[in-house]
Structures are given as C-alpha cells and as structure tokens.
Amino acid sequence: MTELGEKINKWKKIKLTTFLVFVICIVLISNANCQSREETISTKNKNEKELRLMKTIKQNIEQDKLLEKENPFIERKFDPYLNGRWIGDAVSYGCYREGQAPGEKGPSEAEVLEDLKILSKYWNLIRIYGADEDSERILKVIKENKLPFKVMLGIWLENETKNTQRKQENIEQVLKGIELGNAYPELLAAINVGNESQVYWSAHKMEMKNLIKYLRYVRNHTSVPVTCADDYNFWNKP
Secondary structure: OOHHHHHHHHHHHHHHHHHHHHHHHHHHHHHHHHHHHHHHHHHHHHHHHHHHHHHHHHHHHHOOOOOOOOOOOOOOOOOOEEOOEEOOOEEEOOOOOOOOEOOOEOOOHHHHHHHHHHHOOOOOEEEOOOOOHHHHHHHHHHHHOOOOOEEEEEEOOOOOOOOOOHHHHHHHHHHHHHHHHHHOOOOEEEEEEEEOOOOOOOOOOOOHHHHHHHHHHHHHOOOOOEEEEOOHHHHOOO
C-alpha cells in the first residue's frame, strides 16, 4: 500500500470514529432531554394534583364539612430525637427583628440562618407559632443548611364566630400548615393546631368544634404527629 493509501485509510478511520462519537453524543443528549422532559411532566402533574387537593380541602372547610374521627385511631409517636439523641429541651423561636412583624415584613434567609446558628448551640428543638411564608423560610434554611433542628410547627387560629373575617385567615393557616407538613415531614416533630384557644382567659378563644374541625383536616392530610397547644388550666378541668 502506498503512503497516500495509508493516509486515506487513516483519514477514513478518523472520520468514522468522529461520526460514531457524534452519533453517541446525539443519543445521550436525546436520552437526557427525554428524561428531563419526563421529570418536568412528572413534577408538573404532581404540582397540579397537589393544587387540586388543596382546592378541594379549602372548599370543604369553607362549607364546614366535618371529617369523621379516624377509626381505628392510629397513634403517631411524638419523637423528640435527632440522630438518636433526645432533644426534648425546646425553645420558642420568634424570628422577627426590629421593624419586622407577622404578616408585614419577615426576616431574610440570612437573618434566619444567623439566628439558628446561635440557637443550635443550646437547643435542637424549636417551636414556631404560625404557618406562613416566614415559617416556610425557617424550614427551608434548616433543610438547605443541614442544621441540627427539629421543629414544632404552629397553625395560628383565632375566634371566627365573633370575627367572621378571621375564618379565611384560619383556613389559609391550615392549608399552609398542611403544605409545609408534606414538604418537610423529616424536620417536623409535630404540628400544633391552635395555641391556647380553649382556656377561659384566651384573647382568641374559639369554639371547640372549630378546633376539632381543623385538627382533623390537618391530621387527615399529613403524616406527622398532630396536636393542639393549650394551657394546663384547660386540661386539668372537667
């Protein structure tokens, strides 16, 4: 074979190799795009399903549909442990600084992170009182920074019979509590539905039937322990 023939054969091999690499790349890119599209469609379908469910829950609560008590009632164990270590000494965490307030202006993620780094030196179980964007920010910061915390998430409820406008706010709290309960179950030690809403001196005392209604909706649509937080003066009376 002449020198020219050898060069032609070598060129053909290089060209064929290049072509094969090109084909493989096209196949890999195509597969990756297909997988990405499938994941996008799956996420979209999941989000749409969740939105439909939340819409149904909202409608049912607005129509005062009371869910039946779970039968048999399956206890969900309260588990104040983190990595096998008991963390039952807890602290309430109000994330607001000067000039900030619930429903007005909340802290930034950087401010929450600064707070939690300080708290983590002394406590690993924190209690927050509402289910809103600020609570969501706290959970997000804990998860993204892998901070050593479990959280007792609150759902803030107030009397909606005397103040009928409050009902929609109660419903929004419940819906957000359900959403966060399903988004961060590994971080939640429990969900507290209502806070000191049954004692006689409560500034936001509400009818027990309404508290029970919300308790059942939260429990029926989450997997974490669900409770209510009330003063001992309620529980130690008939």
